[in-house]
Amino acid sequence: MIKISTLQVGPRLGGGGQGDVFELPDDPEHLVKRYRPEVTVDEAGLVALVDWRAGLPPKDGAIIAKHTAWPQEIVDCEDGTFGIIMKRAPDPFWHTVEGKRLPRDLSWAYLQDSARFAGLTTPPPRAAVQLMIQLATVLDVLHRNGVVYGDLSAANALWTGGTAPNLFVIDCDAAQVQGRPRALDVAQTLQWSCPWPGVEGRERDEFKLALAFLRLYFCYEGPIDLSTQNLLVPDHPPVSRAAADLVTAGLQQLSVRPSAGDWLPVLRHLAKGLRARGL
Known part of the structure; x- marks a missing residue:
């Protein structure tokens, strides 16, 4: 898990009902999504998604890497909320x-x-x-x-x-x-x-x-x-x-x-x- 304070969080890119998405100026190929305080997030569910991707066979993993913004890391926002690191759409x-x-x-x-x-x-x-x-x-x-x-x-x-x-x-x-x-x-x-x-x-x-x-x-x-x-x-x-x-x-x-x-x-x-x- 990554602490939000260790990331260089840039401008807000957009958001929906669950959270807001921000650019990462020092890592332009990825984004950070911060869930809003009122959104219920199950940390174990996020861990399962990150672990699942890491355990895929190489061929299947390459498909997920190319065609999805799958959660790659969990972010501790240090205020009781969570976020994720995900690939930015090219x-x-x-x-x-x-x-x-x-x-x-x-x-x-x-x-x-x-x-x-x-x-x-x-x-x-x-x-x-x-x-x-x-x-x-x-x-x-x-x-x-x-x-x-x-x-x-x-x-x-x-x-x-x-x-x-x-x-x-x-x-x-x-x-x-x-x-x-x-x-x-x-x-x-x-x-x-x-x-x-x-x-x-x-x-x-x-x-x-x-x-x-x-x-x-x-x-x-x-x-x-x-x-x-x-x-x-x-x-x-x-x-x-x-x-x-x-x-x-x-x-x-x-x-x-x-x-x-x-x-x-x-x-x-x-x-x-x-x-x-x-x-």
Whole structure:
């Protein structure tokens, strides 16, 4: 554990409901997140997240290091509160909107009016599939190694543009290692919460993976809630039968949901087909 007094804490970069994030001028590749005094933080849960990352096999560890802002160290803020050190999203995951530098979250990848306002272009089909492959890869590593992410949403994943985009998952301190306490209370994001009762843990991640495909590939902006009936997979952009089946199975109220590992070969095959068609 690192004491906050040993860190050179720079300007506040941003914050949410749980804490504030600050730059580290002498370590620009990392950030410190300080939890607010009113937020309940389970120290043992933070320790579990840090230890989990340290114990991963090298290949899985490299995926987490590249694609996530996983907690790397716990910070003692010396006032009875805690914080964490985490990787900062690299520069390509940021952009400027009306003079303000903002993280490029996934909402700008499927909310087309918002993307145009920000001067961005939603990713074409093959780029959307590349983002989905990276998202499924991250969730596959988590699930195979006993972790549930939880609050998957547009706000908690960043992306880069171009024909070979990259994905970066943030807010990883809300994840939970199986059999260990959760560091922070469970959060859910509007339009990304699972409406079906009893869908918890890994199954909730799997529901949201299917929802992410629906949003990113088809730019679907509507809700998935208790009023949703007979949602049909759109005809355009073209999609393989296997991918359509995974979306349907992942979003249904009662089903054995496809795992992240189930998605990977289907997404890779779909990307190959789109490449051949120039999409």
